[in-house]
Amino acid sequence: MKFTQDQLKEISLLIKRISGFVIEEKKYHQMGLKVLKRMKIVNAKTPVDYIHLLKLVNHSDEDSEISLLTASILNHHTSFFRDLDQFICMEHYCLPEIKMHYSILDYTNIRIWSAACSTGEEPYSISVILNSSLKPPWTFHLKASDIDQPSLNFAKKGLYDARIAKSIPAKYLNEYFEKIHGGYKVKPALKKNISFDILNLVENNSIEQMKHFDIIFCNNVLFYFDELTQNEIIIKLCSALRPGGFIFFNGQASIASKSKLCMQKFGSALVYQKDYSSCSIKFPPVQWDPSFLNDFPQKTSSDFINKTDRSISVYIFS
Ligand SMILES: C[S@@+](CC[C@H](N)C(=O)[O-])C[C@H]1O[C@@H](n2cnc3c(N)ncnc32)[C@H](O)[C@@H]1O
Numbered sequence: 001m002k003f004t005q006d007q008l009k010e011i012s013l014l015i016k017r018i019s020g021f022v023i024e025e026k027k028y029h030q031m032g033l034k035v036l037k038r039m040k041i042v043n044a045k046t047p048v049d050y051i052h053l054l055k056l057v058n059h060s061d062e063d064s065e066i067s068l069l070t071a072s073i074l075n076h077h078t079s080f081f082r083d084l085d086q087f088i089c090m091e092h093y094c095l096p097e098i099k100m101h102y103s104i105l106d107y108t109n110i111r112i113w114s115a116a117c118s119t120g121e122e123p124y125s126i127s128v129i130l131n132s133s134l135k136p137p138w139t140f141h142l143k144a145s146d147i148d149q150p151s152l153n154f155a156k157k158g159l160y161d162a163r164i165a166k167s168i169p170a171k172y173l174n175e176y177f178e179k180i181h182g183g184y185k186v187k188p189a190l191k192k193n194i195s196f197d198i199l200n201l202v203e204n205n206s207i208e209q210m211k212h213f214d215i216i217f218c219n220n221v222l223f224y225f226d227e228l229t230q231n232e233i234i235i236k237l238c239s240a241l242r243p244g245g246f247i248f249f250n251g252q253a254s255i256a257s258k259s260k261l262c263m264q265k266f267g268s269a270l271v272y273q274k275d276y277s278s279c280s281i282k283f284p285p286v287q288w289d290p291s292f293l294n295d296f297p298q299k300t301s302s303d304f305i306n307k308t309d310r311s312i313s314v315y316i317f318s
Contacts, residue, residue: 120155158186
């Protein structure tokens with residue numbers, strides 16, 4: 001079955017409208033193959049019938065055809081401790097600063113959000129670090145979200161194949177994962193502070209309700225969007241952060257937002273921090289103690305020490 005260029009463009013625009021995902025013309029062929037697969041499943045006879053079906057139902061409904069087609073096209077690739085330097089930076093740089101400021105406020109609950117968490121490897125990696133480094137009275141809540149319900153269902157089950165043992169340090173694997181036939185199961189301790197919820201980053205209502213996070217991870221998703229959409233999402237993520245909160249982005253997304261974000265480089269990780277100007281409380285400046293780098297196990301991040309740039313660059317966009 002042949003699609004016209006206009007039909008492929010129309011389908012790609014419908015996908016962009018629901019997910020923000022931009023499909024370049026050179027990828028129309030690949031998209032066409034996924035469309036054909038879905039057409040067979042829903043028994044659509046012609047591209048015109050299928051496009052009609054795509055437009056038929058409310059696109060926020062996760063069982064609608066446009067949602068199912070979009071889910072089949074999105075890239076869900078992820079892994080445990082994917083960008084290791086981010087986790088090191090969170091543990092040794094972000095958490096001490098957050099704790100110091102929260103001690104002044106007599107507040108002990110840290111809020112983290114893994115936006116676009118796919119099948120759960122990123123939030124479970126964050127939870128490993130938080131469970132091992134936060135001792136009472138410190139507690140945390142981890143919100144994990146994605147646009148794709150099947151990925152979230154997978155994440156909630158917490159069942160992974162045996163290959164994950166290659167990416168998770170043995171001490172964490174033994175403590176937080178139970179060996180089962182053919183793989184590993186996430187132990188309840190790792191799950192108990194995580195809530196998995198569907199959330200579309202390009203849908204204003206859902207993202208605008210997210211507030212007061214201390215750290216946000218928004219990895220490997222922004223570069224699927226056009227620059228305007230990226231900027232809109234970055235601004236909203238900044239609003240979801242409390243003053244002084246941190247955001248990790250990776251991939252090639254340029255942080256060209258209209259927000260004020262202060263950037264620091266830790267090994268390969270870039271961490272952006274929201275400034276305190278919108279905050280009425282005056283916190284004492286935090287002196288970053290780089291001594292942890294001395295006992296840093298080289299094997300976990302070979303060039304972390306050499307590449308760490310402790311100078312602060314301030315990005316101000318207006
Ligand atoms: C490549 S995975 C990244 C997973 C994880 N953050 C990581 O870095 O390993 C991208 C995820 O973004 C999700 N995604 C794509 N568009 C989205 C949107 N508009 N809102 C929320 N999630 C979205 C996809 O469903 C997919 O699970």
